[in-house]
Each structure stands twice: as structure tokens, then as C-alpha cells.
Amino acid sequence: MELLRLATAGSVDDGKSTLIGRLLYDSKAIFEDQLESVERVSRQRGDEYTDLALLTDGLRAEREQGITIDVAYRYFATPARKFIIADTPGHIQYTRNMVTGNSNADLTIVLVDARKGIVEQTRRHAFLASLLRVPHLLLCVNKMDLVGFDSDVFDSIREEFAAFASRLEVSDLSFIPISALQGDNVVQRSANMPWYEGASLLHHLEQIYISSDRNLIDPRLPVQWVVRPQATSQPDYRGYAGRVAGGVFKPGDEVMVLPSGLTTTVASIDTFDGALAEAYPPMSVTIRLTDDIDISRGDLICRPLNQPTVGQDLEAMVAWMTERPLVPGDFLALKHTTRWVRAVVRDIHYRLDVNTLHRDETAPSLGLNDVGRVSLRVTQPLYYDSYRRNRQTGSFILAAEDTNVTVGAGMLLGPD
Amino acid sequence: MDRGWGIAGSGQYQLSQLQAIEAQSIHIIREVAAEFERPVLLFSGGKDSVVMLRLAQKAFWPGRIPFPVMHIDTGHNFPEVLEFRDRFVDAMGATLVVASVQESIDAGRAVEEAGTNPSRNRLQTRTLLDAITEHKFDAVFGGARRDEEKARAKERVFSFRDEFGQWDPKNQRPELWSLFNGRHRAGEHIRVFPISDWTELDIWQYVADEKIDLPSIYYSHRRQVFRRDGMLLSTGPHVDPGDDEEVFEATVRYRTVGDMTCTGAVESFAASAEEIVIEVAASRLTERGATRADDRVSEAAMEDRKREGYF
Numbered sequence: 001m002e003l004l005r006l007a008t009a010g011s012v013d014d015g016k017s018t019l020i021g022r023l024l025y026d027s028k029a030i031f032e033d034q035l036e037s038v039e040r041v042s043r044q045r046g047d048e049y050t051d052l053a054l055l056t057d058g059l060r061a062e063r064e065q066g067i068t069i070d071v072a073y074r075y076f077a078t079p080a081r082k083f084i085i086a087d088t089p090g091h092i093q094y095t096r097n098m099v100t101g102n103s104n105a106d107l108t109i110v111l112v113d114a115r116k117g118i119v120e121q122t123r124r125h126a127f128l129a130s131l132l133r134v135p136h137l138l139l140c141v142n143k144m145d146l147v148g149f150d151s152d153v154f155d156s157i158r159e160e161f162a163a164f165a166s167r168l169e170v171s172d173l174s175f176i177p178i179s180a181l182q183g184d185n186v187v188q189r190s191a192n193m194p195w196y197e198g199a200s201l202l203h204h205l206e207q208i209y210i211s212s213d214r215n216l217i218d219p220r221l222p223v224q225w226v227v228r229p230q231a232t233s234q235p236d237y238r239g240y241a242g243r244v245a246g247g248v249f250k251p252g253d254e255v256m257v258l259p260s261g262l263t264t265t266v267a268s269i270d271t272f273d274g275a276l277a278e279a280y281p282p283m284s285v286t287i288r289l290t291d292d293i294d295i296s297r298g299d300l301i302c303r304p305l306n307q308p309t310v311g312q313d314l315e316a317m318v319a320w321m322t323e324r325p326l327v328p329g330d331f332l333a334l335k336h337t338t339r340w341v342r343a344v345v346r347d348i349h350y351r352l353d354v355n356t357l358h359r360d361e362t363a364p365s366l367g368l369n370d371v372g373r374v375s376l377r378v379t380q381p382l383y384y385d386s387y388r389r390n391r392q393t394g395s396f397i398l399a400a401e402d403t404n405v406t407v408g409a410g411m412l413l414g415p416d
Numbered sequence: 417m418d419r420g421w422g423i424a425g426s427g428q429y430q431l432s433q434l435q436a437i438e439a440q441s442i443h444i445i446r447e448v449a450a451e452f453e454r455p456v457l458l459f460s461g462g463k464d465s466v467v468m469l470r471l472a473q474k475a476f477w478p479g480r481i482p483f484p485v486m487h488i489d490t491g492h493n494f495p496e497v498l499e500f501r502d503r504f505v506d507a508m509g510a511t512l513v514v515a516s517v518q519e520s521i522d523a524g525r526a527v528e529e530a531g532t533n534p535s536r537n538r539l540q541t542r543t544l545l546d547a548i549t550e551h552k553f554d555a556v557f558g559g560a561r562r563d564e565e566k567a568r569a570k571e572r573v574f575s576f577r578d579e580f581g582q583w584d585p586k587n588q589r590p591e592l593w594s595l596f597n598g599r600h601r602a603g604e605h606i607r608v609f610p611i612s613d614w615t616e617l618d619i620w621q622y623v624a625d626e627k628i629d630l631p632s633i634y635y636s637h638r639r640q641v642f643r644r645d646g647m648l649l650s651t652g653p654h655v656d657p658g659d660d661e662e663v664f665e666a667t668v669r670y671r672t673v674g675d676m677t678c679t680g681a682v683e684s685f686a687a688s689a690e691e692i693v694i695e696v697a698a699s700r701l702t703e704r705g706a707t708r709a710d711d712r713v714s715e716a717a718m719e720d721r722k723r724e725g726y727f
Contacts, residue, residue, distance in 0.1 A: 003433035059570060059585050059719060070588065072569045073562045075615050082433040084613055096590055103592040211430045224446045229479040237478060243443045243594070248429070272474035280429045284442035284475070297450050321590050335595050338450070397595045404599035406589040 001077070004205060007086045007105035007134065009098055009125045014111045015142045019180035020074060020087060023202065026187045029076035071101050080206040095354065095369035096321040098125065099409055102132035103395070106210050109138050114147045114177070118160050120355045126161070127354050130168035131317060131371065131411065133391060135213040137165070138174045140201065144193065145179040151195040167357060169388075172208075176201050214281045215390045219247030219255070220308065221279075221301040222337035222393070227286050239270055239286035240295055245337065245392035246385070247306070249279045249287065256304045257295055258383045263304050264291040281392070298339035300383040308383045308393060309414050313346075314376045316410040317387075318366065322400070325365035326374070326408065334410075336382050336396040343398070346375040374410070386414025434622060437613050438471065443594060444573060444610040445475040448555045449482050451598050452606070455555040456513065456548075458727065459485040459505065461497040462673045463630055464559030466504065467619055468611055470628055472557075473508055484511040486553075488544050490536040491518040492654045492675040500631040515547035533655050535678040541726045545581040548605060555598065557608050558727050563615045567719035573612050579603040581725030607727075616671075617696050624689035636669045636687045647680030 008016055024030045059070070074085040086101035088094075102108055108129040112122050122139075129137050139161055147153045154177040165173055176185055177196055184190035187202045199207065227239040249255070253266045267288040269276040279285045287301065295301075302308060320326050326345060334343040351363035351372040366372045387394030398408035431439065448455050457472060459465045472481045485505055505512045517536050520526040526542040528534055548556060562569045572588050574596045589597055598606050611619075623630060641648045641664065642657040648668060649655055654676050657663050668681035669692075686692045718726075 001433045002430060003436045059567060070570050070585070073613070074569065075563045075613075077615075077617070082615075082618075100590045100592055104594075211428070214429070216429055224443070225450050225476070227476060227479045231478075231480075234478055239478075241446055241475070243439065270478075272477040278429075282436060282439050282443075283431065284439040284446070286477075333599065335597065338447075391593065395593045395595065397592055397597060399597055399599055404597070404601065406591070406597045409590070409592045 001079075002081050002210070003084065004081050004107065004208075004210060005084045005086065005105050006107045006109060006205065007088065007098075007101040007129070008109045008111070009088045009094075009101070009128075014113050015180045016087075016111050019109075019111065019140070019142065019178070019186065019201075020085060022180055022183060022186050023083075023085075024074060024076050026183075027076040027078055027202070029074075071097050078202065078206055083205065094121075094124065095128065095319055095371065098128040099132060099319045099321075102129050102134050103391075103409070105129075105132070105134045106213060107136040107138060107205070107208065108134045109140055112139060112141050112157060112161075114141050114143045114153050114157065117157050118164065122161070123164055123356075124354045126165060126170070127168060127357065128371075130165075130170050131319075133169070133387060133411075135210070136172045136174070136208055137170050138176065138201075138204065141175065141177045142180050144177045144184060145182050149177075149184075149190075149192045151177075151193070154196070174198070174204065176204060215246040215385075215392075216248055216280060217246070218306050218308070218385060218390060218393075219249055219253070219301075219303050220245040220385070220390065220393050221249065221285075221287060222339075223295055223297055223299045223301065224338050225297060226295065237288075238292070239288045240299075240301065241284070241286040242301075242338070243284045244279050244281045246281060246390050247303075249285075249301075250277065251275075254304060255289070255301050256307065257289075257293060258300045258302065258307070258310065259381065260293065260295075260299075262291075262293050264289045264293060266290075298337075300337070302383070308385050310381050310383050312378050312381050314343075314378060314382065314384075314410075315413040316374055316376065316396070317352075317371060317413065318374045318398070318411075319371045319409045320366040320368060320407065321409065322405065322407040323368050324400075324407075325367045327365045331401060332407070333399040333401050333404075334376070334378060334396050335399070336384060337393060339380075339382070341382070342379040342401075343376045346377055349373040349375065373413075376410075384412050384414070387411035389414065434618060434625070437611075437618065438474075438622075440594070440613065441468075441471045441610040442475040444596065444608065445472050445557070447596055448557065448598065448606075448608050449476070452555040454551065454553050455483040455557065455608075456551065456553045457481075457483060457485045457510075457557040458544075458559065459487055459501065459512075460559075460673065461487070461493075461501040461504070461631055462559070463619055463623060463634060464561065464611060464614075466628060466630060467614070467622055468557060468559045469504070469508060469510070470626065471610060481508060481510050484513050486513040486515060486547060486551075488540045488547070489514050489516045489518075490540060490675045491516065492536055492677055494631070494633055494650075494652075494670075494673060494676055496633050497631045497673050500629075504629065513547070513551065515543050517543045519543075520546065532658065533677045535675050537675050537678055538721060538726070541581075541721065541724050544727070545725050548581065554600065554605050555608055556605060557610060559611055560609050560727060561614050561616070561619075562612050565718045567722055571609065571612075571722070573609050574598055575607040575609065576600065577605050577607055577725065581605075583607075583722045583725070585719065585723070617693065620689055620693045620696050624693055628689075630689075631673060633670045633673060634692070636667055636685050638665055639668050639681065640664075641666050641668060641681060648682070649680055650676060652676050
């Protein structure tokens with residue numbers, strides 16, 4: 001059984017909670033005690049129908065105010081796949097939450113109300129999914145029952161969205177007309193829309209091909225931890241533990257270690273469950289090397305003929321997530337793969353309007369929920385790839401040096 | 417688990433979902449060991465903490481687990497679980513720290529709740545926070561899962577706690593990619609939940625695949641029980657059935673193990689992890705909903721306890 005991580009975004013009234021509730025309920029991931037609890041609270045509040053949003057909105061303030069504050073994680077499984085939904089609110093802190101929810105997603109569902117068509121929020125969600133390079137984007141045109149299941153409505157929304165998406169970097173785009181409330185095309189194909197020949201939403205989620213989404217080209221192992229048992233049974237064992245961030249490693253491979261630049265050979269790939277013939281993303285392994293060279297946390301194992309970019313001057317798209325604006329001259333803590341370094345903001349080239357994609361090159365700062373292109377200089381060289389090429393070695397987070405809070409997320413731009 | 421690494425017929429280089437979440441958990445555990453001065457792993461002998469400890473063993477193998485494990489001992493334990501705890505931790509070669517709720521009560525740091533057979537569930541918070549301060553722990557691994565409870569569904573993997581041990585659900589750090597932020601000042605600490613993405617079914621599937629040893633009470637057995645608040649409670653040293661609570665023998669197992677006074681059994685004939693996988697897959701009740709009185713106090717009972725510093 002494979003794992004598919006999906007992100008959803010939407011506002012209170014576009015039917016997102018109903019859709020998630022239906023996916024969970026129809027896949028039997030909602031339990032009777034959860035449903036009873038939701039029904040009881042709905043009755044107490046005097047709701048006319050059972051508010052499935054209460055399943056995901058767990059915090060006291062959310063229930064009291066009827067809003068979603070934060071990213072919630074939901075789980076369901078079918079015989080084919082396990083799904084993890086990162087469910088993000090559409091309005092409050094939208095950039096911060098959307099960026100968070102999309103950072104690990106294989107697929108993003110953007111919901112559109114068939115009566116309203118493409119709105120500002122639709123474009124914003126699609127843009128943020130493309131910025132985070134979610135490999136698959138799925139536009140669900142919801143509430144088709146309220147437009148008489150009219151294929152013309154669906155077609156015109158699809159055309160308008162496809163035109164907009166052509167300005168984004170979206171590698172795989174699909175469209176499904178649904179009614180979350182009545183279940184049309186959610187789990188079963190709908191008899192109300194015989195003109196739609198594609199898969200139901202659940203079938204789409206089960207079948208979409210995700211194996212090729214990871215980088216299997218560029219071998220990268222950021223060293224997390226050096227394993228030295230220092231036991232009499234294994235006095236000389238020295239292994240480099242980490243999570244494969246790209247490519248495939250095999251015993252016998254010639255590898256290079258950065259920053260030293262020394263080359264050696266993979267002696268073995270060890271796990272508790274035995275040695276492996278190959279290691280690939282996202283495995284957590286321990287690699288032993290044939291030569292005894294000085295390697296510590298934060299170093300990177302790659303191939304001599306396939307090295308990452310090494311540099312201290314970084315260009316990145318940064319999503320800013322805190323009230324205090326980002327301005328040139330700011331010092332921040334930056335975490336990239338397994339390293340923390342210090343960074344200074346050199347320049348803000350432009351702020352991107354996430355609704356219109358307009359670049360404001362006069363912007364002096366980035367405010368809360370802004371996205372912009374930023375130049376940074378870091379205290380030590382990073383070994384990185386462009387985010388476009390590798391989401392693991394191309395991403396970083398920024399933390400405030402005084403409060404330690406995570407204040408920004410960065411996607412590195414590179415030579416490719 | 418099928419250690420063929422990958423899924424037959426799904427194309428090359430694809431992990432199964434259990435392999436993928438296992439790899440993620442190991443990554444998290446290694447990050448903590450590398451970035452914190454004094455981590456500790458909370459271990460109750462329950463299935464989630466057992467799986468977490470096994471993942472820690474895998475993370476550092478063939479090296480030893482580079483941090484101690486700690487049990488917050490309510491004094492209301494199932495005897496089978498205590499026996500298991502000592503045996504399992506010893507087999508892992510790990511160091512065990514026990515922090516006792518009874519000692520907190522004796523020292524006047526915590527006050528036993530009123531009523532018949534009061535639970536010490538909530539009292540554990542005081543003992544836990546005191547132990548964190550005493551040992552200067554800066555990272556505390558917990559075995560909570562997001563599918564357990566709705567407040568937990570919103571908690572981060574690295575969950576910041578202020579100097580009072582409090583969780584502020586509305587002011588959590590964004591958590592992106594696999595880049596965890598464990599930065600904190602002296603006196604603050606981070607709770608770390610490496611199995612956040614595991615479901616109850618995943619845990620049982622893993623226990624079955626990996627042949628992991630668990631306390632015997634997880635499997636079907638005969639036991640003297642009585643009904644209280646719609647739950648089957650076991651008779652025992654800390655639990656006295658009232659005059660109107662009829663004691664009878666039933667074939668039961670536990671879905672969670674906690675304070676004996678508030679942890680209910682479910683009627684079941686499932687005697688192995690494989691049989692439990694089948695039962696859990698068909699279950700229509702969450703494990704906490706079915707068996708934990710402590711969550712029934714209010715809609716936000718868990719959130720309220722977590723704000724105070726609970727697990």
C-alpha cells in the first residue's frame with residue numbers, strides 16, 4: 001500500500017469540509033463516536049444539518065467561532081492507498097498555512113463553487129501549490145447539483161482555469177465535476193453527469209501515478225548523525241546516518257563528501273533490518289564508507305560527477321509568516337537539510353501579488369503572508385539544488401534569532 | 417514486515433506506506449538526538465511507546481539509543497504492564513527513569529482528586545513537568561498520534577512548550593518539509609511526536625509485521641470486570657466496584673493501557689496482532705472513545721489538559 005499526501009484548501013462555504021467529511025465517511029475513517037459527538041454539538045448549536053467541519057475543527061476557539069485556525073491532519077485509507085490530508089483554512093493566515101500544508105503534498109485539491117467560478121482565492125491556492133511544486137493539481141468544481149449538472153458550466157470553468165494555470169508551473173492538472181453534498185463523482189461516478197468520462201475523485205486519488213515524482217537522478221545524503229557504537233563487539237564501526245534526499249546509492253558507488261571534497265566508496269548500506277542493495281528517497285539509512293575520513297552532521301554525501309551547487313549567496317522565493325516584516329539587513333537563523341547557519345538579508349527584489357502574480361519591484365519589505373524573491377548571504381556555504389529540482393535539498397526555513405519562532409520558508413533558485 | 421523494500425508491481429523505488437512513515441519517524445528521532453542536549457523518551461509500556469522505542473532502536477543501530485526512557489508512574493498500573501516495561505527496556509539496553517505520581521502526592525506537589533477511585537491521569541502533568549525540570553530534559557518524545565483525538569490532529573511534530581510547560585495551540589510554529597525547528601531558550605522544551613502520522617491500524621500492522629512484543633493485556637484474555645460509565649473496568653488494587661456495580665467475568669482485551677481507574681477493556685477474542693488488525697479495521701469506534709473516560713469530560717478535555725502540559 002502506497003502513501004499519498006494531499007493538501008486541501010478552501011473557505012467555509014465552498015464545501016471543503018463536506019467533501020473531506022464525505023471522503024472520510026465513505027472510506028469508513030469516521031467512527032461512530034466521532035459522528036455522534038459532532039451531531040451532538042451541531043444540535044446544541046442549533047445547526048440545521050450536521051456540520052462535518054466539526055470533525056476537523058478540534059480546538060476550543062475553532063468550535064466557538066466556527067472557524068478553522070490551523071492546519072489539521074486527517075487520515076483515511078482504501079485498499080489501494082493510505083491518504084494523509086493536510087487540511088488548511090482558506091482565509092486566516094492563508095499563505096502561511098497553505099505553504100505549510102503544501103510543502104509535503106503529492107497532490108493539492110483546489111475547490112471551486114460551480115456557481116461562482118474562478119475567484120481570487122482559486123488563483124491564490126493554485127499559485128501557492130505551484131510555488132511549492134506540488135506535482136499534481138486537481139481542480140474540483142463543486143456544487144454541480146446547483147447548476148443542474150450543466151456540462152457548459154464545467155467546461156467554461158475548466159477553460160478559464162487552464163488558461164490561468166498555463167502561467168504557472170504545473171506539471172499535472174486535472175478537473176473533476178462533483179457534488180460533495182450529494183456524493184456525485186466523489187466515490188462513485190455520477191449518473192447525473194454522463195457527459196463526464198473521467199474518474200471519480202477517490203478513484204483519481206487511488207490511481208494517480210506518484211512514483212516518478214521524487215528525484216531519483218541526483219544522489220544526495222545529508223548526514224544527520226554519526227553512528228559509532230563504541231562497543232567491544234564493533235570497535236571500528238563508523239556509519240553515517242541520514243535520509244536519502246535524492247538519487248540512488250549502491251554499495252560500490254564512488255561518492256564525494258562535502259565540504260571536504262574527498263572521494264571514497266560506499267562500503268555498505270546498513271539498516272536494523274539488514275544491509276540493502278540500494279537506498280533511495282525517502283529511506284532512512286546508515287551508510288558506511290571504505291575510507292576513514294572526517295565526516296560530521298551537516299556534511300553531504302553525493303557523487304563526484306553529480307555535485308550540488310555550493311555557495312554562500314542564495315537566491316530564493318521566500319514566504320514570510322510573521323507580523324514583523326522582513327527587511328534588508330535582517331539577521332536570521334536558517335535551517336537547510338541538517339544544518340543551521342546564520343543568514344543576512346541582502347536584498348528584496350520584488351514582492352509577488354499571490355492573487356494577480358504581479359511583481360512589485362518597489363516593495364521595501366515582505367509582510368505577513370507575503371511571497372517575494374530575496375537575496376541572502378549565509379555564514380557558511382550550503383550544498384543545495386534548486387527547489388525545482390529537489391524539494392529536500394532546495395528548501396530552507398528561517399527562524400528569528402531572538403524568539404526562535406519559524407518566520408519564513410524559502411525555495412532556492414538555482415542554475416536550473 | 418516484508419523487507420523486500422518496495423511494493424511489487426508498483427514500479428521501482430516506491431516504499432510501502434508503512435516503510436515511508438517508518439523512515440519519517442526515524443528521521444525525526446535522529447534530528448532530536450543530534451540537535452538537543454538532553455532528550456528523553458516517554459515510555460508507558462503501551463503499544464505506541466513500544467513502537468516508538470523500537471523506532472529509536474532502529475534509528476541508531478548498531479549503536480545504542482543515546483537517551484534515557486522515562487515512565488510517569490501513576491501507581492495505578494496494570495501489573496502486567498509494569499513487568500513488561502522493565503523487561504522490554506532492559507532488552508533494548510536503554511536506561512529507565514521512573515517519575516512517580518505517588519511521590520508528587522506525598523511531597524504535596526499534587527493532590528489526589530475526589531470521588532470513587534479517582535484517576536491520576538491529570539495528576540501526571542505535575543510529575544512530568546517536575547521530572548523535566550529536575551533532569552533538565554530539553555526534548556521529550558511522546559507517542560501521541562494525530563488520529564487519536566481532534567486537538568492532537570492540530571499539534572506539530574516538534575511542539576514548543578514554554579517555561580510553564582504549556583502548549584499554545586493558536587501560536588504554533590509552522591512546520592514545513594522535514595525541516596524541524598527545535599530552537600528554544602533555557603527552561604523551555606520541545607515535545608516531539610515521531611509517530612504523529614501513524615494510525616491505530618498502522619501500529620497494529622507494524623506490531624504484527626515486526627513481531628514486536630507487547631504487554632499481555634492487549635490480547636484477548638478472561639478477566640473480572642464491571643460496567644462503569646458505559647465502559648468495562650477491571651477489578652484490581654485501585655478499582656473498587658460499587659455495591660450496584662455487578663462484577664462478572666468476560667473475554668476482553670485492552671486497546672489502550674493507562675491508569676487502571678479510567679481505562680476500559682473491550683470484549684474481544686482477538687488473541688494475536690494479526691487478529692487485532694482485522695478487528696481494528698472493522699471497528700466503528702475510536703480507541704479513545706471506546707476506552708478512555710478521561711476524554712469524556714468535555715469536548716475539549718484533551719486540549720485543556722495539553723495546555724497545562726499534559727502529554
